[in-house]
Amino acid sequence: MLSHKAKYALKALLYLAEQDENHISKTIEIADGANIPKKFLEQILLDLKRGRFVSSKQGKFGGYYLIKSKNEITLAEIHRLFDGAIALLPCASLNFYEPCSDCKTESECSLRHGLMLIRDKTLKAMEGITIASLVKK
Amino acid sequence: MLSHKAKYALKALLYLAEQDENHISKTIEIADGANIPKKFLEQILLDLKRGRFVSSKQGKFGGYYLIKSKNEITLAEIHRLFDGAIALLPCASLNFYEPCSDCKTESECSLRHGLMLIRDKTLKAMEGITIASLVKK
DNA sequence: CTAAACTCTATCGGTTTAATAGAATTTGTA
């Protein structure tokens, strides 16, 4: 499941993607437009900035704007940024790999192989969902 | 991600699937064999029993055994039993559907459609992973 | 200088999770 943070992040990106080119959106604008608690959204936007999906302008008349093409922002990336691994267990993860503590012999995890199959398919599907593809709908 | 419960459940089922037909496994046996805390495993086995995956014999010389074919127990079912929805948001879930509280108009959720695509693909993949397929590896 | 915005850090209450504890019940057998 997606955390609220990830869900809100997607909605915020969607909102930004729908604005005119070069428009800068204030946090309060996005919060109202996408129905997200403002103070919570502030944190999320900072995370998105650190992740290089958006950038910001400070001070009066500042705000946020996309710096990555809406065709290139995928559900997989946003899920990873906010919720971590896409795989069902750390031992099957590409970006958040950790060995199982309860598997007797290393790489002798009975689940790993099957879970890697799932990960590959899920990942592929999630990479096919972009902000642009969601806007169109 | 899978919870520890779901992971342990899969490992316990795997252990049971590897035993001789008609063999009854004591909890302590499974716990040692699959490296699972015994008292925690007790609860998990009860859940698996309520889910009709295993059955038990009480009293001395009692224990647990599979009552569902290892070809018919899928990762999807175990995941649902212990962790709930497979979809990324409740509004995209088949078995745990709930409307989004923060979507202005009902069925106007901008994410729902995309997430249902993901759900379908992930579900299909997870239904392809059975206990039998994991044992073979 | 001031207003309006982003930035940063801390905190809070609630829920969930992983695990443990212990008493109750059931059953086979000596």
Added chain:
DNA sequence: TACAAATTCTATTAAACCGATAGAGTTTAG
């Protein structure tokens, strides 16, 4: 019938996580 060995049930715990809020600090335009 008593006992031992097993499941069953309910409660509790400690820690982590989550969603959200608060407030002080910094930056910028005018």
